[in-house]
Amino acid sequence: MKNLYNKLSNIVIVGGGSAGWMTATHLSNQHPQLKITLVESPNHPTVGVGESTIGGISNWLELQGLNDLPFLSETDGTLKLSIRFEDFYRKGAGGFHYPFGKIVVGGQDNLNNNSWFSKQNLHPNTPVSDFADCYYSQMAMVNTNTISETFPNFNYKRDKALHFDATKFGEWLKNNVCIPNGVKHVLKEVKHVIQDKDGYIDHLILDDKEKIKADLFIDCTGFKSLLLGETLKEPFIDFSPILPNNKAWATKIPYKNKEKEICSYTNCTAIDNGWVWKIPLWSRWGAGYVYSDKYVSDEDALDEFKKYLSSKGHTDHDNYEFKKIAMRVGRHKRVWVKNVLAIGLSAGFIEPLESNGLYSVHEFLNCFSSQMEARFPYVTSVDRENVNYGCCNLFDAFTKFVTLHYALSARDDTEYWRDIQRRDWMNVDPLPDDNGTNYWKSLWKQYWVSGFWVNDAGLNCIGAGMHWHPWGLTRQKIGSGIGDSNFYKEEMEQVTKRLNTRKKIWDFQAQGLSSTHDFLKDKFYIGDKNDSLLSKAL
Numbered sequence: 001m002k003n004l005y006n007k008l009s010n011i012v013i014v015g016g017g018s019a020g021w022m023t024a025t026h027l028s029n030q031h032p033q034l035k036i037t038l039v040e041s042p043n044h045p046t047v048g049v050g051e052s053t054i055g056g057i058s059n060w061l062e063l064q065g066l067n068d069l070p071f072l073s074e075t076d077g078t079l080k081l082s083i084r085f086e087d088f089y090r091k092g093a094g095g096f097h098y099p100f101g102k103i104v105v106g107g108q109d110n111l112n113n114n115s116w117f118s119k120q121n122l123h124p125n126t127p128v129s130d131f132a133d134c135y136y137s138q139m140a141m142v143n144t145n146t147i148s149e150t151f152p153n154f155n156y157k158r159d160k161a162l163h164f165d166a167t168k169f170g171e172w173l174k175n176n177v178c179i180p181n182g183v184k185h186v187l188k189e190v191k192h193v194i195q196d197k198d199g200y201i202d203h204l205i206l207d208d209k210e211k212i213k214a215d216l217f218i219d220c221t222g223f224k225s226l227l228l229g230e231t232l233k234e235p236f237i238d239f240s241p242i243l244p245n246n247k248a249w250a251t252k253i254p255y256k257n258k259e260k261e262i263c264s265y266t267n268c269t270a271i272d273n274g275w276v277w278k279i280p281l282w283s284r285w286g287a288g289y290v291y292s293d294k295y296v297s298d299e300d301a302l303d304e305f306k307k308y309l310s311s312k313g314h315t316d317h318d319n320y321e322f323k324k325i326a327m328r329v330g331r332h333k334r335v336w337v338k339n340v341l342a343i344g345l346s347a348g349f350i351e352p353l354e355s356n357g358l359y360s361v362h363e364f365l366n367c368f369s370s371q372m373e374a375r376f377p378y379v380t381s382v383d384r385e386n387v388n389y390g391c392c393n394l395f396d397a398f399t400k401f402v403t404l405h406y407a408l409s410a411r412d413d414t415e416y417w418r419d420i421q422r423r424d425w426m427n428v429d430p431l432p433d434d435n436g437t438n439y440w441k442s443l444w445k446q447y448w449v450s451g452f453w454v455n456d457a458g459l460n461c462i463g464a465g466m467h468w469h470p471w472g473l474t475r476q477k478i479g480s481g482i483g484d485s486n487f488y489k490e491e492m493e494q495v496t497k498r499l500n501t502r503k504k505i506w507d508f509q510a511q512g513l514s515s516t517h518d519f520l521k522d523k524f525y526i527g528d529k530n531d532s533l534l535s536k537a538l
């Protein structure tokens, strides 16, 4: 019988994509007593996408001592202050932002999460994009395409994320952190996985017949999930009933006028059978169409994508290379089974909306370290189950947040969107739920019981952007004391004035700041010859 009280001292990571190298970075920095080997196949390419991150990356980078972003200029990186969503509510409805950081409430403005809805009650034609403009100072920078490290109510360190080339990021971590930290890099393919009589992995056999043993094997083999899925046969929970997108076409688009085009947000536009991402890297755009092949063939999806690109001025798309990617949508029931822990696509993936791939990588690593430190380097089954509980809950919570972007849509212009409209959101939830209710029920409950727009930036921004108005006139009248018409009118006027005043101040403060391009150039790309040559050519 396997010894259930295991000491972790020898770790083998299989896979050299961004998940593999982020894992090696994290473990070699946080637990330097571990002996770490990373085995990477020279024959299997990495997934080759993953260019947009979200807020948590800053904390993780700080933990690794990388918060001054020394890798940015070597990974084609730019700064990200927000995500923009276009046409998710209705075709042609336009866009709204979900910026990073905290909604600015309280203080001398005495505003709360409901205030903007009072403004909209008074001025029903206020566009939904105004919500983020009124609550986040950095929207003044996003709207003027500028960046400053010292903008009021904006914490440069915390309230941003990054765009970069994830494959280059992995390479950078390998050369600048992992190898210097003593991680052994083996560039060989795992050909056979040998289990012992209890089902634990005993050793791996590489393509040159070398045998590799470890206390813990970390599966970073991407969608293949060689150790957790293929070998240990851990069941996979399919999330396609709630998130049907399972394919993507990805491409790279050259800038026409880089200095003007480069911006500080990821753009996501809903189209006929899914949505298109557009990410500003330093040397080019990254773009892709995420769709469901249940509704459109791969060829027709490519045509739709090209049509979209033409509509945005990229009429030279015949010169671009397009790569088709199949996505495995869902997660394994457990991410740590016996002596195998999965991190990255091997553990699970939903779809790239809200840039959750790399997020799950660094959050799983944080969860692993936090749980393990209880008696590190020893583990029992309780420690494993704690990691499973933490990681799976985190993954499911994020999945539910992503479903919100579809559930609140009112699009009915194609069968894809009509099917989303037909979905019974109260009963469709296949995800395990702790408190016995599903997400939608608890969402409505939170809102109706509290009678207040809950303090959750994601829910607030996406809800408002999707025209989901929790503080209508009736509710406002009731909240202000029934019958006291002057009071609620006064409240609407006062709140509107305060929101407009501070928005004007932020807009004023954003004038004259460095453009996004110049800020990046001065801070990260000084002496970039390609950039100056390009600028001169234009």
Ligand code: FAD
Binding pocket: 014, 015, 016, 017, 018, 019, 020, 039, 040, 041, 042, 043, 044, 045, 046, 047, 048, 049, 050, 051, 052, 053, 166, 188, 189, 190, 191, 220, 221, 222, 223, 224, 226, 248, 250, 288, 325, 326, 327, 343, 344, 345, 346, 352, 355, 356, 357, 358, 359, 361
């Ligand atoms: P991979 O990159 O696939 O790496 C797998 C590794 O395993 C490779 O090195 C391969 O050689 C190795 N391997 C496989 N088999 C063997 C073997 N037998 N022996 C040895 N080695 C082996 N995430 C974001 O955060 N933001 C985004 O904007 C984003 N966009 C995405 C868009 C799409 C269409 C997709 C599909 C994903 C996106 N992601 C995004 C997710 C992101 O790309 C991944 O989370 C991230 O790149 C980590 O991938 P990985 O390292 O798990 O897998």
